[in-house]
Amino acid sequence: MVRMFRFMKKNVIWILIIFGLLLGQAYCDLSLPSYTSKIVDTGLQQKGVEDAVADSFRVETMQNLLYVSTEKNQKTIEDGYTYSKKKDMYVVKDLDTESHDHLNDVLSKAEMMLYIMEKRNIPVQMIPQVQMPQVRKEINKRLKDYPDTMITQAAILFVQQEYKAQGVDLDQKQNDYLWNTGKKMILMAVVAMICSILVALIASRIAAELGKDLRNKTYETVLTYSAKEMNQFSTASLITRSTNDIQQIQLVMTMIFRVVLYAPILAIGGIIKVQQTGSYLSWILIVAVGVLSVVMVILFGVVMPKFKILQKLIDSVNLISREILTGIPVIRAFSAEKFEEKRFDKANQDLTKTNLFVNRAMSCMMPLMMLIMNGISVLIVYSGAHGIDAGKLQVGDMMAFIQYAMQIIIAFLMISTIAIFLPRANVSANRINEILDTKSSIKEPEHPQTPEKQGKLVFDHVSFSYGHAKEKVLDDINFTAHQGDTIALIGSTGSGKSTLVNLIPRFYDVTEGSILMDDVDIRNIDLKTLRDRIGFVPQKSVLFSGTIASNLRFGKKDALESELWDAIDMAQAEDFVSEKEHGMDSHIAQGGSNVSGGQKQRLAIARAIVKHPEFLVFDDSFSALDFATDARLRKALKEKASDVTTIIVAQRISTIMHADQILVLDHGKVVGQGTHEQLMKTCDVYQQIAQSQLSQEELAYE
Ligand SMILES: Nc1ncnc2c1ncn2[C@@H]1O[C@H](COP(=O)(O)OP(=O)(O)OP(=O)(O)O)[C@@H](O)[C@H]1O
Known part of the structure; x- marks a missing residue:
């Protein structure tokens, strides 16, 4: 599959854009839970008060805050606020995040102290200044046992009271906060959606282009194949490979861009965000990821081997249907419909069974994942509730945690979904690579020669066997044809006539010996030049x-x-x-x-x-012609193409009896060579063929 990326080099920029868009999408998706948390915690529970840093403090409150703070903290508070004469209040300055957070820490403690004193009706200014360090120490000691969230909540209640005292409309403040956060959430969701749509568009474009390139490349490669490679891959398999297999790769490529790249970004981002919320719940995520991994490993262990089988079964359905569709007339003529139906049915059933198995196994995955997801939610709510009770966690944070956990699990789900398709695509990619890696056994010469046209063809001790078969289909064939000669090949079926003529345009290469065209070995002639010189009429x-x-x-x-x-x-x-x-x-x-x-x-x-052409090769090309047409055709050839060297394979003696040289083949060997008259005298096989065929009627046309 990795090799498929080679074909996408030209789309590197687009792939980088996709990556950027996915980062954007993940950023937006991952920020949504924190907005939910803000809406619940700050918006609903804290009435829009974000933290201890109030927008303004009355003079009296400021004095109290400074009174309970250490000298160092007093400085921080004074630096953070400025006195507004117009409002007669201290107004917060425009601070950077770091200063704001520091001020928040300082104010939280001071506000918490004031809040406790107020609740206990202890007027702050009544405590002598000298005793303040002791009071602070005492309170700090007690605060140690309280979680941070308690301090924050107390400070926020203090700020709320301060706002009320200032006459601020808290409901309005709350509404404003909710609206503002809601708007940001919508904006993030819209941006995430746009990113996702753009990724989908670009990914489909890249994948479609990859499909197109692969189809072109496989087609180009197949066209270079010699008959040997064509025999190696069946036609049906080549068709499945260049349609179904490429389709699979295309589909998975789109998914890789949309899901495989996105899932890790989402998962890692989710984990980082989870750390920021309630890390004490992280163990739940570890459990979840562990369980998910186990489920996936088991499932894929069962299903994976079936994918390979599946593709082979598609091949065989294609093979049988192609054979049946092309052979319909013969099937009908032999009333073999029932037999062929059964044959197809078997292949179809096998495919259906494997498909069903794979799909059933895979359909278990979704409910299982949902079960795990819901179980995790329950676990988070259960543990989170304890945390909330103990003041360690806020409700909104827990909600955000659930959402992040879901995002991490969804990332896993995404990977598992793609994992269904990946092995199939991998099988498909291997099948395509097999085509692309198979080079034609007929090689172009390194230093091609272009011989002068003389119409001369020589078979010099030519032997040939198919593939790795030891048995020779042609054995030591020798003949020379000069310009304008007609060489005829005759012999029983399977004697090697078609094989012999197929060697001339190099559909196959000789195993031994050589074929010379115009005194040059045909393996040293450029294939196009060679084939341009031959007019080949195949048997079919x-x-x-x-x-x-x-x-x-x-x-x-x-x-x-x-x-x-x-x-x-x-x-x-x-x-x-x-x-x-x-x-x-x-x-x-x-x-x-x-x-x-x-x-x-x-x-x-x-x-x-x-x-x-310089040479005409007829491989049993006159078999469907009636005797009269056959004779007229040969006569026309003799008259109008007298300078063309002709090689004729024929079954009928009448077709070749006037040839300059007749080769009688039997089991790949030449058992007779000469003119009709010579062979009638010397060659038994020829005589037998002639006697069985030649009638007065046929001879009458000669
Ligand atoms: N692609 C192939 N792979 C393996 N063996 C083959 C292949 N094509 C033909 N043969 C074998 O080679 C031998 C010669 O076949 P060929 O087609 O040349 O005979 P032929 O004389 O042309 O027969 P016919 O007159 O029936 O066309 C046969 O035994 C055949 O089985």
Whole structure:
């Protein structure tokens, strides 16, 4: 999966922007619980009074505060306030955070002392100044046993009383505070939402682009494959890989940007925030994270191996459905519908079973996580309530703690959700990498040569075996074709005829010996040059969707219409092309399914001729032609393409009996080589084929 990031180098800036936006989103999301805490603690409980630093103190209150404070603290208080003649009060100065916090500490203690004295009806000024240090010492000693929150609360009650005495409308102050905090909360939520939307937009864009690049890259790679690699991966698997697998990677990439990057930021941020609120509850989080981890490890241990199997099963469903869909006519003809249905059903059932297992296991995850989440909430409320009772914690802080805990758990949930997809995407990424890493066994020459066109083809002791098979499919083949020659290959099925012609355009490379084109080993000729010189008509004619003209121009984009008609004429396809309503522009359906087998063969032959190649290779390309058409076609070839060296694979002797040289293949070996007349005299195999085939009727067309 990591390798997939290689394809995103060009999007580094966007990825950094995503990271920045996620930091922004996390900042906003994590600040929301502290606002909740402020609304509950300061807004509702403290009537909008934030701390001991009141906006103003009456002169008398200021005197009392100074009276109970040490000299050092008196200085701090005096530095923090300035006397306003207009109001006849001491007004707080604009302080930086540090000075404000220090002033808050100093005032908290002084206000707490005054608050206690007031409650006990002890007039402050009645205590002689000399006794003050002793009183302070006494109170400080007692305060040690009280938690900080108690001191703060007492100070806040003192400030509230002070405001009341000043005639400040506390309800209004409370409302203002609630509104202001609420507005900040809304702002944070909106910013978080905007960040999240932007991340989603950018992430989908990057992922879609990655999908596009991967599809292009796999497609490009597959196009370079030789027949060997095509055999290695089945077509169905290649299709699954370039659709379903890339889709998986794309999906997970979006999630990586939206979730995988975000979850740790949220979790770490949450942990930091938790430390700032009620760290004595942290053990609950450790328990939660531990339980979550155990649940996840067990679940993934069970499910993970199934993901690999799942992808393979998708492959096999694709394989079977492709085979069935392309073979429908044969299935019908053999009434094999029931059998094929069963075959598909089995593959489908296997896929469904594994899918169900994985999904069922995964669907347990959500309720389990919810259970853990709710259990944690209960635990926090239970322990938090004790803390509140003991004055160690405020209600708002506990609420914030619950929210932070939830955020941390949600971060885990996010990671666990992505963990469902990650292994699948990993399998998919490996399958894509497999394609990208597989290099064609047909290598371009390092120092390509471009031989002068002479129409000469030599097979020099050529042997060939497929893959790692020891058995030779072709064994020591030797022949030389000169310009304009027609070399024919005949032999029983499986004797190696198609294999032999497939070696000429280097669909496979010879295992032993060499093939020379115009006196240069074809492995030393640039592949494009080599294939440009050959007009290849495969055993199974393939046409592409488009028009007749677009198919004919496949090998020569700029072929003139007259050239196309010439080729059509030579391929004996003129009748049926001109009979069509749109002639050359008639539509050809996918795979050439709207023309007959013989018409398809003739168009495939015409396509090869349009190229004006140096060599024409017909791999059993006349099989669907009737005898008369076959004869006319060969006659036309002889007349109009007399300088083209032709290699013909055929089943019918009538097709090849006039060839300059006939090779009779049997089990990959040449068992007869010569002209028809020579072979009729010398080669048993040839004689047998000839006697079984040649009738007066066929010969009549020759
Ligand atoms: N892709 C392949 N992998 C492995 N073996 C193969 C492959 N293609 C063909 N063969 C084997 O090679 C041998 C020669 O096959 P080839 O298709 O060349 O015969 P052929 O003479 O053209 O037969 P036909 O007249 O039926 O087309 C056969 O035994 C076949 O099973």
